[in-house]
Amino acid sequence: MSRLLSATSRVLLAVPRGIRRIWRRSLWLRVTLTTLALSLIVVGVLGLSLLSRVTTGLLDAKERISVGEATAGLGEARRILDAADTGPSTPAPARIVDSVVSALATRAGSPATFDVLLLSSEAIADAPERGTNLVSEGSVPPALRAAVASSGRQSWTYTDILFLDGRSTPGLIVGAPLVVPTVGPYELYYLFPLTQEQETLDLVRSAVIVTGLLLLLLVAGVAWLVTRQVVVPVRAASRTAVRLADGNLSERMPVRGTDDLARLATSFNAMAASLASQIRQLEDLSRVQQRFVSDVSHELRTPLTTIRMAADVVYEDREQLDAPTERAVELLQNQLDRFEALLADLLEISRFDAGAAVLDDDRVDLVGLVQRAIDSAAPLADRAGLDMRLVTAERECIVMCDQRRVDRIVRNLLENAIEHGDLRGVDVRIAQNDEAAAVTVRDFGVGLRPGESSLVFNRFWRADPARARTTGGTGLGLAISLEDARLHGGWLEAWGEPGRGACFRLTLPRHRLASFAESPLPLEPSADDYAPEVPDASGVQEVGLDPAPEGQVPSVDAASDRGGPSAAARFVIRGADPS
The missing domain is CATH 1.10.287.130 (Signal transduction histidine kinase, dimerisation/phosphotransfer (DHp) domain)
Structure with a gap:
């Protein structure tokens, strides 16, 4: 059951995502649905307005006719009562009431267009009350009876007409006060059913709905056709542009x-x-x-x-x-x-x-390769008076790569750092993870201005054209290094800030052309990154432990025992004897 609920929830979540994706990708669909939605709003507003005006017109006409009929009937009832009151003998109250109701019912025609109720205004015992067509006196709302009694004139309201057999129908009730001789005050109510008006409104409503739906379909069809005439050429242009981008220049x-x-x-x-x-x-x-x-x-x-x-x-x-x-x-x-x-x-x-x-890759120990490159660049560093520090906790870092090309990259980075660094030296770091290995070379020289980190790999580019080369470079080293890194499926990136120096990071996949998501080393050094003081002229600055024998990497424990600046191994390689 839990699996079923989980699958159902995934499906329900996937449906809105699919709809949103289709909505974003299809201009055709967006224009058609937007036009349809706006048309629906317009048609709905117009339909409601039309129904409101038709309803108001029908009710106003019904009200005018009903009030006129009730006024005429009230005059007829008063004439009958006056005749009964001036006769030689006064009929019984029940007979008077019956004659009034019968006369008014005759005016209703056949079938009757209205019903009549003659109700006593006061709770008089044995006061006769009459109505036509089994109309219930409960049809008259108490509020209307109170209005007729208090105002002494004609009043009306819309309500449901109730019948003794349980039926009901919407209607208009018009009431007026009436005095019956020998009995007292009465109330005469005309009950006009709104059956025909309701049927007319139903017919108009159905016509409006059908017409609105047909209009919406027509608008949607027109929008679909018009949008198609615009979208199809745009899609053709998109397909043509894609083919042109793919190299098909004849498209x-x-x-x-x-x-x-x-x-x-x-x-x-x-x-x-x-x-x-x-x-x-x-x-x-x-x-x-x-x-x-x-x-x-x-x-x-x-x-x-x-x-x-x-x-x-x-x-x-x-x-x-x-x-x-x-x-x-x-x-x-x-x-x-x-x-x-x-x-x-x-x-x-x-x-x-x-x-x-082409690549001629093999299993290469990156730590040994970097150390040999540092040894090779030591004479340049010695002439510049710089220290080169290899900072790593790795005893071995095996990478499938072209040793000649990677060695060329590292040598170019070291020579670039020596040329642009200052007496604080050059830091070289190595790290690895399951997917990639990285080497960073950082100097503490003038650094790079904003935007120059992407220009340093251009051919023959120089940050300061007036500055002479001190290491004998050709101006193509970093450009070749970038191509070598790309040939391995790796990265070669640069960072620099004025006054903080520059840092170059080489990241290589540990296996041939394998993919990786991130580099084991950060490109931008942290604010508290190791930055040694400028050494004096008396000798080499020690930074953790003595130089290791050639071909070996100092251990982390050795650095820790000496109380070095980091748990990682740090040592100095110089072309001259430190002593």
């Missing part, structure tokens, strides 16, 4: 007629043709650019190799040269290194642009 809307929708279709097709032409031009230009970069990169490798061989020969014998020439040879060697790196990056970018980049 066009059908053009029928010369109306506004036809002009819309013509304009849409012209826009699509223009966009297709521009896209093809851009594709051709992109292919030319890619081919140019690839060809130039390949063509330059041969002369560059020759220049490199000649420069190496001169560089090996530089000590035999004079000082200015020796310096020129060293500068030539450095610039050749940068030129070779730039050519390699251009070739790699051309592979990404051509879609020729």
